Amino acid sequence: MAARIAEEAELKARRKRSRGNSRRSVTLALDYAIMIALAVFFLFPIVFMVVSSFKPEKLIFDDLKTIVWAFIPREVTFENFTSVFRRVPFGRFMFNSTFIVLATVSAGLVINSMVAFALARLRWKGKIIVLSLIITLSIVPLDAIVVPLLVLVNEFPWIDGSIGWLDTLHVQIIPFIADAFSIFLFYQFFIGIPRDFDEAAYIDGASPFAVYRRIIVPLSRPVFATVAILQALFLWSSYLWPLMATRGEDSRPLTVGITSFYGQDVKWAQILAFASMITIPVLILFLLFQKWFVQSVAATGLKG
Amino acid sequence: MTRSSRFQSHETVYAWLMSAPALIGLFLFVALPLFGGVYWSFTNKRLISPLPTKYIGLQNYQNLLGLQIIRLQPEIDEATGEAQKDLEGRPVYPRTRTIVRGNPVYEGYREWFTTDVLGGRFVVIARDPTFLRSLINTFTFVLVIVPGQGGLALIMALLVNQRLRGRYVFRTIYFSPVVTSMAVLAIVWTFLYNPDQGLINRFLNAITFGRLQPDWLVSADSALLAIIILSAWQAAGFQMVIFLAGLQGIPQALYEAAQIDGGNTWQQFRHVTIPQLRNTTIFVIISTTILAFRLFTQVDVMTKGGPQDSTVTVIYHAVDTGFRQQKIGYGSAVTVLFFVLVVTIALIQRALLKSDVEVD
Structure with a gap:
């Protein structure tokens, strides 16, 4: 039943597409532009955190001067992580x-x-x-x-x-x-x-x-x-x-x-390494059981 | 279906046995502290104190809410008998501190703020200006974040609800901050918000050519805004998923009917999506409001209520007085007021949102 409805909708959409193809592709491009912008907004702090946790402290601040380098691990060190283990x-x-x-x-x-x-x-x-x-x-x-x-x-x-x-x-x-x-x-x-x-x-x-x-x-x-x-x-x-x-x-x-x-003691490289070690395992669990996470959250709203 | 009364009493025994663990837990760790808090709010109880706890009536509440407005009289020039003027011709007022200090009626009061309105100068003095400021900050936070975050969540839900390639990837990305601890994120964002070296201002610098460089957490004007942005960023994915469930519950037939009637995308959104999402929206508004009132972690990690009390919240003040300063009685009074406030707002919202009958 649901599949048939979806099919019909698809058919209708296709018919419509042939009518206003260019307008449709403009909206589509716009949708993607917004979605990608939002994805960057939601991802950049976490990506920045993980990438920086592998850099020496000085390099983090140097790379911040050019935004792009802030997201590229051009030098990889594990010292931040070992320092965290040493200190706490x-x-x-x-x-x-x-x-x-x-x-x-x-x-x-x-x-x-x-x-x-x-x-x-x-x-x-x-x-x-x-x-x-x-x-x-x-x-x-x-x-x-x-x-x-x-x-x-x-x-x-x-x-x-x-x-x-x-x-x-x-x-x-x-x-x-x-x-x-x-x-x-x-x-x-x-x-x-x-x-x-x-x-x-x-x-x-x-x-x-x-x-x-x-x-x-x-x-x-x-x-x-x-x-x-x-x-x-x-x-x-x-x-x-x-x-x-x-x-x-x-x-x-x-x-x-x-x-x-x-x-x-504010040592940003170590703090970001600590933060990454907390965050990454949970993110992996989330990716593995994503369907369950999403369903659970949706369930809070359904009968509220 | 009929069961003997003997069986029913047997059922009653099971029911109580199976309920007991949870009921004991709720009694000890929710009901008891709730009543304890109300009780202690009428005392001067401290966590560790050599003095016995004393009943002090409403004094904690009076200290929290004590507020007076004084109209200042300009200084009179003793020679001419007229109001003194400064070099720019404005009347000269006495300093607030001299007035408050000199009058026993104002004992225990501190200046909150001074304002020049209605052709005079008014000083607002309060016994606990920080608490009153925390109320204003908390309300500001709620009033901005509920529509802001809800709107963002709805837009994201509408976007990923379309049959577009990659929509699950986007959904996952938008939801990912939800599973990350706020305490961790607050630290990371403190780094991002650094006015000189932080990533956010570097980015703003690049796209506005240096015109927009807020001081974020460092300035009293922007600190609360910085906390609002982080909070919306962290939790919008949660509401997105709830909206998404709501959107998927809308019968496809309604859209088809609208298309047959010649409705365009906007009209479909206006006349099908919005009314059908009514209950979901009510739920999102009520639950976000309650969560927003509880703002604490971000403030504690990022600003400790500063600069100049600009980010202090009700819960932050409760923890600061009741826990850090160990004034249990006073902190309890803050939490009692907080509880009354949250329940009242929840009831008002429920009444308002549910009473206006669906109009179609």
């Missing part, structure tokens, strides 16, 4: 960031989807109140609660008997596992799955948890991917909370690692 525990930062994202996202997928399942597919007293409470909490921006949250976690006990969560990895994980917006996305997806599936399973004597585990979860892969990607993007970039909740290098993520590196 880059591996530690990378591990922290990755661990925080993976732990938070995977725990979040479990607990947020479970509560959404209970709300969307089980009958129980208190459901309406819980649902409206969650929707209310979803408008609370994280920034509006960071200051009091810091005071609270500073007084929370931890399993080893110590008091205060500051300067740890778990202070960057546990508070962000439960997420009202993720619950909302799961809820909207689960509510659309036909009831017949679970009814049949219940007749066979399955428990609600078994229905969640064996029927709903396997049917809901797209929404799990959406929530995982959106949460991972948000957590990977998070800056304000780790800035407040961590002091030492041991628990810091990359974002705070690079800004404190930048604050210590």
Whole structure:
């Protein structure tokens, strides 16, 4: 059906093309001109960053005098990268960031989807109140609660008997596992799955948890991917909370690692090398799973 | 479909068990700090302090919002009894500081700005001029970025939605800043914005022959604009994808009908695309507004609120007072006001955008 419509549109377009061929090619050229200009605008900072990270500091500033050379690595050195490793525990930062994202996202997928399942597919007293409470909490921006949250976690006990969560990895994980917006996305997806599936399973004597585990979860892969990607993007970039909740290098993520590196001593070649090492892995992941990234973002808007 | 009440109670147990982890998390890390923040905003709590925390009522809020306008009286020449004039014939006014210092009514106030209007000189004094400035900066940021970034995103979505060769490549390029951390980008752009050696001014120099060389982050006139451009650049790809999903949801038949009626491209855009994108646009406006109010990272990395408070934002001020100066009570009051503000704006927007019924 869609293919036929596309074909017809193509045919119509072709007919039109023969009518106003020159006007059409002018618009086409204009479209491409705008698209290429925009592409340059969106790419130049990242390309400049990566190219410069391979240049000696002095050459970066020399090449800036001629715009074109700023984008050409006429001399390649890896010294900036080794300097970064010498000056800061880059591996530690990378591990922290990755661990925080993976732990938070995977725990979040479990607990947020479970509560959404209970709300969307089980009958129980208190459901309406819980649902409206969650929707209310979803408008609370994280920034509006960071200051009091810091005071609270500073007084929370931890399993080893110590008091205060500051300067740890778990202070960057546990508070962000439960997420009202993720619950909302799961809820909207689960509510659309036909009831017949679970009814049949219940007749066979399955428990609600078994229905969640064996029927709903396997049917809901797209929404799990959406929530995982959106949460991972948000957590990977998070800056304000780790800035407040961590002091030492041991628990810091990359974002705070690079800004404190930048604050210590401005050596641009090294800073750009650091920035490239943070950015390139994510860009590669993005290129590999592009379809999923784009679908996740699109999903936030569809039912909003 | 009927299930026994025994089964339902069994379902209730499962429901609570499965909800418990997330509900406990939301309670401890969202609801509790929210209420804690409201509570502490009425106290003088500090993060580390030998003194006990005291209830101080509305004092934090009064300090945040305290604002007075004073009309200055020109200095009187004691010999003639007339207003003193300077060499250019303008009246001479006393210095603001002498007035504020000398009067106990104005204790705790600082000069915010002075303005000559309505034939007199007025001094606006505030207890926390930085906070008031942060409100103005944040609103300016929101008012510019919501239409600016949204418009850019819509243009990009329209471009890559055409059946053009290479459209996926362009889509990927426009989206790529979205997956990059703002803290990293803010550092890179600080380098790009360098007035003398930065790539941006080198480029502007080449195409305008040196006529356009803004000082970007260094000048109070352009620092906020610099942050706006970076922010739009980073996030426009996100809204582009949402618009793109909206565009692809428009039934092709509507365009065909418009073509049969003889509608040209502009008319099709005006009468098919725009009305059909209504809900998408509402969503983009509301979500961008809320995100824009939260501006912090770029400011913290690039300008620390300067020069002369020109980029200080509400969240930046909350973190600066509540965290860096450790005045928990005061910082909490800032975040409470911020929360009230964001919720109010979201509700107003929702009411305005949803109430005016679709006109076709």
